[in-house]
Amino acid sequence: MSLQSVKAFLAQHAPDIAVVELESSTATVALAAQALAVEPGQIAKSLSLRVNDEVIVLVVRGDARLDNRKYKQQFGVKARMLDATEVEAQTGHPVGGVCPFGLVEPLRVFCDQSLKDFAVVFPAGGAVNAAVRIEPERLASLVKAQWVDVIQ
Numbered sequence: 001m002s003l004q005s006v007k008a009f010l011a012q013h014a015p016d017i018a019v020v021e022l023e024s025s026t027a028t029v030a031l032a033a034q035a036l037a038v039e040p041g042q043i044a045k046s047l048s049l050r051v052n053d054e055v056i057v058l059v060v061r062g063d064a065r066l067d068n069r070k071y072k073q074q075f076g077v078k079a080r081m082l083d084a085t086e087v088e089a090q091t092g093h094p095v096g097g098v099c100p101f102g103l104v105e106p107l108r109v110f111c112d113q114s115l116k117d118f119a120v121v122f123p124a125g126g127a128v129n130a131a132v133r134i135e136p137e138r139l140a141s142l143v144k145a146q147w148v149d150v151i152q
Contacts, residue, residue, distance in 0.1 A: 002093045005102030006126035013142055019125040019132055027096025027128040029062035036122055036131060039063075044115060044123035044139065046098040048082040048091055051075045055082065055090045057100050059123060059139070060112040064151040071150045096128040100143040109145040111136065 003019065010017050026032035033040040043062030048055060056075075060066075071079045084095045092104025100109040100123065115121050115136035122131045123139065140147065 002097055002102070002126035003130055004126075005092055005104070006099060006130070006132070007102075009102035010132070014138070017132060017134060019130050021125070021127070022129050022131070025096070025128050026124060026131050032122065032124070032131060033062065038122060041114075042118050042121050044099075044121040044136075046100060046123060048087045048098060050080045050082060051077055055086075055107055057091065057098070057103070057107050057109045058112065058148075058150070059100055059109065059115065059145065060151050061114040061117065061121070064112065064114050066150060067152040074148050074150050093124070093126050094128060097124045097126050097130065099123040099126060099132065100139070100145065101132070102126055109140075109143045110148045110150075111140045111145040112151050113147055113149045114151050115139070 022035050024035045026035050029040050029043045032043045040063040041061045044059050045062045047058045125132050
């Protein structure tokens with residue numbers, strides 16, 4: 001269902017963008033970078049976090065780590081990742097396939113400025129063997145994301 005929801009979202013909002021389905025896994029940054037023949041930073045890692053009672057999706061470059069001080073300054077709370085069962089329930093996507101497209105519930109999406117280091121990034125496509133090739137600005141625009149600076 002998750003892969004289909006991403007395809008449906010893109011068909012409606014960006015019909016020129018296709019989901020790339022691969023034979024190999026793209027479930028981790030390293031596997032995705034290898035499968036897509038790009039550097040790890042170009043993988044747009046989507047993190048599912050809880051900010052008080054709200055679940056958000058934060059998209060960052062694949063080789064980045066959250067900066068706890070910057071995160072707390074931006075969101076007012078310590079970073080709390082969802083557990084695996086919560087991730088799929090809240091986003092509709094399995095761990096390793098989470099992306100900001102085709103979410104089961106409307107969630108606020110944030111994109112870290114670090115994505116702008118690349119002309120093209122590759123978020124997951126709703127499955128552990130799928131990805132989307134997209135420009136960072138277009139990604140943010142499609143999902144109405146707010147730009148933030150929360151990585152080290």
